[in-house]
Amino acid sequence: DQQVKQNSPSLSVQEGRISILNCDYTNSMFDYFLWYKKYPAEGPTFLISISSIKDKNEDGRFTVFLNKSAKHLSLHIVPSQPGDSAVYFCAASESTSYGKLTFGQGTILTVHP
Amino acid sequence: DAGITQSPRHKVTETGTPVTLRCHQTENHRYMYWYRQDPGHGLRLIHYSYGVKDTDKGEVSDGYSVSRSKTEDFLLTLESATSSQTSVYFCAISARTGGGEKLFFGSGTQLSVL
Numbered sequence: 291d292q293q294v295k296q297n298s299p300s301l302s303v304q305e306g307r308i309s310i311l312n313c314d315y316t317n318s319m320f321d322y323f324l325w326y327k328k329y330p331a332e333g334p335t336f337l338i339s340i341s342s343i344k345d346k347n348e349d350g351r352f353t354v355f356l357n358k359s360a361k362h363l364s365l366h367i368v369p370s371q372p373g374d375s376a377v378y379f380c381a382a383s384e385s386t387s388y389g390k391l392t393f394g395q396g397t398i399l400t401v402h403p
Numbered sequence: 404d405a406g407i408t409q410s411p412r413h414k415v416t417e418t419g420t421p422v423t424l425r426c427h428q429t430e431n432h433r434y435m436y437w438y439r440q441d442p443g444h445g446l447r448l449i450h451y452s453y454g455v456k457d458t459d460k461g462e463v464s465d466g467y468s469v470s471r472s473k474t475e476d477f478l479l480t481l482e483s484a485t486s487s488q489t490s491v492y493f494c495a496i497s498a499r500t501g502g503g504e505k506l507f508f509g510s511g512t513q514l515s516v517l
Contacts, residue, residue, distance in 0.1 A: 331510070
Protein backbone atom coordinates (compact mmCIF):
# COMPACT_ATOMS: atom_id res chain seq x y z
CA ASP A 291 0.00 0.00 0.00
CA GLN A 292 1.77 3.09 -1.30
CA GLN A 293 0.85 5.92 1.06
CA VAL A 294 2.66 8.54 -1.02
CA LYS A 295 2.36 8.40 -4.79
CA GLN A 296 3.98 10.27 -7.61
CA ASN A 297 2.03 9.11 -10.61
CA SER A 298 4.24 10.68 -13.27
CA PRO A 299 7.48 8.73 -13.65
CA SER A 300 8.94 11.45 -15.85
CA LEU A 301 8.43 15.03 -16.98
CA SER A 302 10.10 16.93 -19.81
CA VAL A 303 10.11 20.74 -19.86
CA GLN A 304 11.73 23.48 -21.93
CA GLU A 305 14.20 25.77 -20.23
CA GLY A 306 12.51 28.90 -18.89
CA ARG A 307 9.09 27.27 -18.62
CA ILE A 308 7.31 26.07 -15.49
CA SER A 309 7.81 22.54 -14.15
CA ILE A 310 4.97 21.13 -12.07
CA LEU A 311 5.56 17.92 -10.15
CA ASN A 312 2.65 16.27 -8.39
CA CYS A 313 2.26 14.07 -5.34
CA ASP A 314 -0.73 12.41 -3.67
CA TYR A 315 -0.96 10.88 -0.22
CA THR A 316 -3.52 8.71 1.53
CA ASN A 317 -2.56 8.86 5.21
CA SER A 318 -4.52 11.66 6.89
CA MET A 319 -2.07 11.60 9.81
CA PHE A 320 0.66 13.11 7.63
CA ASP A 321 1.12 16.76 8.52
CA TYR A 322 4.58 17.58 7.22
CA PHE A 323 5.67 17.32 3.61
CA LEU A 324 9.02 17.66 1.90
CA TRP A 325 10.54 17.60 -1.56
CA TYR A 326 13.98 16.17 -2.22
CA LYS A 327 16.08 16.39 -5.34
CA LYS A 328 18.50 13.65 -6.36
CA TYR A 329 21.30 13.63 -8.90
CA PRO A 330 22.84 10.33 -10.08
CA ALA A 331 25.38 8.80 -7.68
CA GLU A 332 24.52 11.32 -4.97
CA GLY A 333 22.25 11.27 -1.96
CA PRO A 334 18.92 13.11 -1.99
CA THR A 335 19.15 16.76 -1.02
CA PHE A 336 16.42 18.69 0.74
CA LEU A 337 14.64 21.22 -1.44
CA ILE A 338 11.59 22.64 0.31
CA SER A 339 9.01 21.66 2.92
CA ILE A 340 5.53 22.61 4.06
CA SER A 341 3.56 22.07 7.21
CA SER A 342 -0.13 21.24 7.07
CA ILE A 343 -0.98 24.55 8.71
CA LYS A 344 0.03 26.26 5.46
CA ASP A 345 -1.13 25.84 1.89
CA LYS A 346 1.87 27.41 0.18
CA ASN A 347 5.57 27.83 0.79
CA GLU A 348 8.05 29.59 -1.46
CA ASP A 349 11.81 29.52 -1.70
CA GLY A 350 13.24 31.33 -4.68
CA ARG A 351 12.23 29.52 -7.87
CA PHE A 352 10.56 26.72 -5.90
CA THR A 353 7.01 26.79 -4.54
CA VAL A 354 5.17 23.96 -2.86
CA PHE A 355 1.36 23.95 -2.74
CA LEU A 356 -0.63 21.78 -0.35
CA ASN A 357 -4.30 20.89 -0.81
CA LYS A 358 -5.24 19.01 2.35
CA SER A 359 -8.79 18.23 1.34
CA ALA A 360 -7.55 16.55 -1.83
CA LYS A 361 -4.48 15.07 -0.10
CA HIS A 362 -2.38 16.50 -2.89
CA LEU A 363 0.76 18.57 -3.08
CA SER A 364 2.70 19.98 -5.98
CA LEU A 365 6.10 21.49 -6.57
CA HIS A 366 6.40 24.38 -9.03
CA ILE A 367 9.76 25.36 -10.45
CA VAL A 368 9.80 28.69 -12.28
CA PRO A 369 11.73 29.28 -14.42
CA SER A 370 13.09 25.79 -15.04
CA GLN A 371 16.82 25.47 -15.74
CA PRO A 372 18.83 22.60 -17.23
CA GLY A 373 20.55 22.15 -13.85
CA ASP A 374 17.15 21.27 -12.38
CA SER A 375 17.23 17.99 -14.30
CA ALA A 376 17.16 15.33 -11.58
CA VAL A 377 14.87 12.90 -9.80
CA TYR A 378 12.42 14.60 -7.46
CA PHE A 379 10.99 12.76 -4.48
CA CYS A 380 7.98 13.81 -2.50
CA ALA A 381 8.00 12.73 1.16
CA ALA A 382 5.56 12.92 4.04
CA SER A 383 5.59 12.34 7.77
CA GLU A 384 3.78 12.92 10.99
CA SER A 385 5.58 15.89 12.53
CA THR A 386 6.21 13.92 15.71
CA SER A 387 7.93 11.09 13.82
CA TYR A 388 11.44 12.58 13.76
CA GLY A 389 12.66 11.74 10.32
CA LYS A 390 10.58 8.66 9.59
CA LEU A 391 9.63 9.78 6.12
CA THR A 392 7.42 8.00 3.62
CA PHE A 393 8.63 8.68 0.10
CA GLY A 394 6.96 8.64 -3.28
CA GLN A 395 8.46 6.71 -6.18
CA GLY A 396 10.11 9.77 -7.69
CA THR A 397 9.67 11.78 -10.89
CA ILE A 398 12.52 12.22 -13.37
CA LEU A 399 12.56 15.86 -14.51
CA THR A 400 14.41 16.72 -17.70
CA VAL A 401 14.81 20.38 -18.60
CA HIS A 402 15.85 20.90 -22.22
CA PRO A 403 17.95 23.95 -23.21
CA ASP B 404 27.13 18.97 3.74
CA ALA B 405 25.88 17.36 6.95
CA GLY B 406 29.17 15.62 7.64
CA ILE B 407 27.94 12.13 6.71
CA THR B 408 30.29 9.55 5.26
CA GLN B 409 29.15 6.15 4.03
CA SER B 410 31.49 3.25 3.39
CA PRO B 411 32.00 1.44 1.19
CA ARG B 412 30.58 3.40 -1.76
CA HIS B 413 30.25 0.24 -3.84
CA LYS B 414 30.19 -3.42 -2.91
CA VAL B 415 29.60 -6.65 -4.79
CA THR B 416 29.00 -9.74 -2.73
CA GLU B 417 27.62 -13.23 -3.05
CA THR B 418 24.34 -14.61 -1.79
CA GLY B 419 24.60 -15.89 1.77
CA THR B 420 27.56 -13.79 2.84
CA PRO B 421 27.37 -11.24 5.66
CA VAL B 422 27.75 -7.58 4.76
CA THR B 423 28.17 -4.51 6.97
CA LEU B 424 27.68 -0.96 5.77
CA ARG B 425 28.98 1.92 7.82
CA CYS B 426 27.66 5.42 8.33
CA HIS B 427 29.80 7.99 10.11
CA GLN B 428 28.71 11.49 11.10
CA THR B 429 30.79 14.29 12.53
CA GLU B 430 28.16 16.64 13.96
CA ASN B 431 26.86 14.74 16.99
CA HIS B 432 23.30 14.27 15.71
CA ARG B 433 21.13 12.10 17.92
CA TYR B 434 18.91 10.56 15.21
CA MET B 435 20.30 8.43 12.38
CA TYR B 436 18.52 6.39 9.72
CA TRP B 437 19.10 3.75 7.08
CA TYR B 438 17.00 3.88 3.92
CA ARG B 439 17.13 1.81 0.75
CA GLN B 440 16.24 3.11 -2.69
CA ASP B 441 14.72 0.85 -5.33
CA PRO B 442 13.07 1.63 -8.67
CA GLY B 443 9.32 2.01 -8.29
CA HIS B 444 9.54 2.32 -4.50
CA GLY B 445 11.37 5.53 -3.79
CA LEU B 446 13.22 5.37 -0.48
CA ARG B 447 12.08 3.08 2.30
CA LEU B 448 13.12 3.14 5.94
CA ILE B 449 15.01 0.07 7.15
CA HIS B 450 16.05 0.95 10.71
CA TYR B 451 16.68 4.07 12.71
CA SER B 452 18.43 5.09 15.90
CA TYR B 453 17.50 7.70 18.47
CA GLY B 454 20.66 7.42 20.51
CA VAL B 455 23.55 5.16 21.44
CA LYS B 456 22.27 1.59 21.69
CA ASP B 457 18.72 2.80 20.99
CA THR B 458 17.41 1.51 17.68
CA ASP B 459 14.08 0.56 16.16
CA LYS B 460 12.67 -1.04 13.04
CA GLY B 461 11.40 0.72 9.98
CA GLU B 462 9.15 -0.34 7.15
CA VAL B 463 11.48 -2.94 5.56
CA SER B 464 13.62 -4.26 8.41
CA ASP B 465 13.46 -8.02 7.67
CA GLY B 466 16.93 -9.41 6.94
CA TYR B 467 18.72 -6.39 8.42
CA SER B 468 20.17 -5.53 11.81
CA VAL B 469 21.79 -2.36 13.08
CA SER B 470 24.08 -1.25 15.84
CA ARG B 471 25.05 2.07 17.30
CA SER B 472 27.78 1.84 19.92
CA LYS B 473 28.95 5.42 19.44
CA THR B 474 27.02 8.59 18.55
CA GLU B 475 28.97 9.04 15.34
CA ASP B 476 28.65 5.53 13.88
CA PHE B 477 25.57 3.63 12.72
CA LEU B 478 26.16 0.20 11.19
CA LEU B 479 23.77 -1.73 8.96
CA THR B 480 24.34 -5.49 8.72
CA LEU B 481 22.90 -7.98 6.28
CA GLU B 482 23.45 -11.25 8.14
CA SER B 483 23.06 -13.39 5.01
CA ALA B 484 22.72 -11.30 1.87
CA THR B 485 20.06 -12.15 -0.70
CA SER B 486 19.57 -10.91 -4.25
CA SER B 487 16.51 -8.94 -3.13
CA GLN B 488 18.84 -6.81 -1.02
CA THR B 489 20.59 -5.49 -4.11
CA SER B 490 19.88 -1.80 -3.74
CA VAL B 491 21.30 1.62 -3.03
CA TYR B 492 21.53 2.25 0.71
CA PHE B 493 21.42 5.74 2.17
CA CYS B 494 22.25 6.83 5.66
CA ALA B 495 20.67 10.01 6.98
CA ILE B 496 20.69 12.24 10.01
CA SER B 497 17.81 14.34 11.24
CA ALA B 498 18.25 18.00 12.03
CA ARG B 499 15.86 20.81 12.78
CA THR B 500 16.49 23.75 10.49
CA GLY B 501 14.22 26.52 9.27
CA GLY B 502 11.40 25.48 11.56
CA GLY B 503 11.10 21.84 10.58
CA GLU B 504 12.78 18.49 11.00
CA LYS B 505 14.67 17.47 7.88
CA LEU B 506 16.75 14.53 6.79
CA PHE B 507 20.22 15.02 5.38
CA PHE B 508 21.56 12.08 3.42
CA GLY B 509 24.94 10.58 2.75
CA SER B 510 26.12 9.77 -0.77
CA GLY B 511 24.93 6.19 -0.66
CA THR B 512 26.31 2.66 -0.98
CA GLN B 513 25.55 0.69 -4.12
CA LEU B 514 25.27 -2.97 -3.06
CA SER B 515 25.01 -5.80 -5.56
CA VAL B 516 24.26 -9.32 -4.30
CA LEU B 517 25.01 -11.94 -6.92
